[in-house]
Amino acid sequence: MKIKRILLAATAAFATLSGLAAGNDVKVIAHRGYWTAPGSAQNSIDALAKAAKAGCYGSEFDVWMTSDSVLVVNHDGWINGYNVQVTPSEIICAQKLENGETVPTLEQYFQEAQKYPNLRLICEMKFPDSKYQEVKLAQKMCELAKKYNVEDRIDYITFSRDGMYSIKKFAHPGAEIYYLTGDFIPEQLKYMGAGGADYGIWIFQKHPEWIKQIQDLGMKVNVWTVDDEAGMKWCIDHGVDFITTNQPERFMELQKTYKPASK
Ligand code: MG
DSSP, X not given: OHHHHHXXXXXXXXXXXXXXXXXXXXXXXXXXXSTTSTTOOTTOHHHHHHHHHTTOSEEEEEEEEOTTSOEEEOSSXXXXXXXXXXXXXXXXXXXXXXXXXXXXXXXXXXXXXXXXXXXXXXXXEOOOSSHHHHHHHHXXXXXXHHHTTOGGGEEEEESOHHHHHHHHHHSOTTOOEEEOSOOSOHHHHHXXXXXXXXXXXXXXXXXXXXXXXXXXXXXXXXXXXOOSHHHHHHHHHTTOSEEEESOHHHHHHHHHHOOOOOO
């Protein structure tokens, strides 16, 4: 049995090394947590825990601010007929998710994250109604990251160019902020001080040359939301830094055996 275990370990190590040697070292980020795992739900505490337990590099989540300025984790701006931004946290945080949990606050999310120190936190700032609220949301988000001591393993993402500047103002020195909208070329991202591009796969497939250009400028490339095998292989073949997916374990399995096509 011992020999069998050694052989299995050696095989796994070889598979990993051969994958890495071939450039197959794309890091996987669970989109809205690993919510496709049984019993989970998007942006739930459970989805964060399952992303960590599955061995994901990172877990992505979305942050809104309620009318009484409490930061909550939810994808949409509405839940069960309530507009998150104009509704008090007492009501929003009582709303049930599909797995029976209630909508978590960002504080609860960060508290759970304490259990998984190796998990990268990919924190998306959503779209406040006003620029004033956007600045406030950015400030509170960064303050909570500091309070819960996750600054060294948090990356921020946003569709808002102004939001990027707000996060930059309040985040810890060296914080990486990735831009999501896909409408800026690599040089513009660099000029804005972005950590990189976090663009939809269709944008990079239209502009595959941007991947190397972004990397040559010292930034990173994240691609969303890559759930199908063809898309996963395309990302590996093109040497992106991260993929964001609803199927993190499927990607990790593929990564063990897939040899990238030579460019
Ligand atoms: Mg998101």
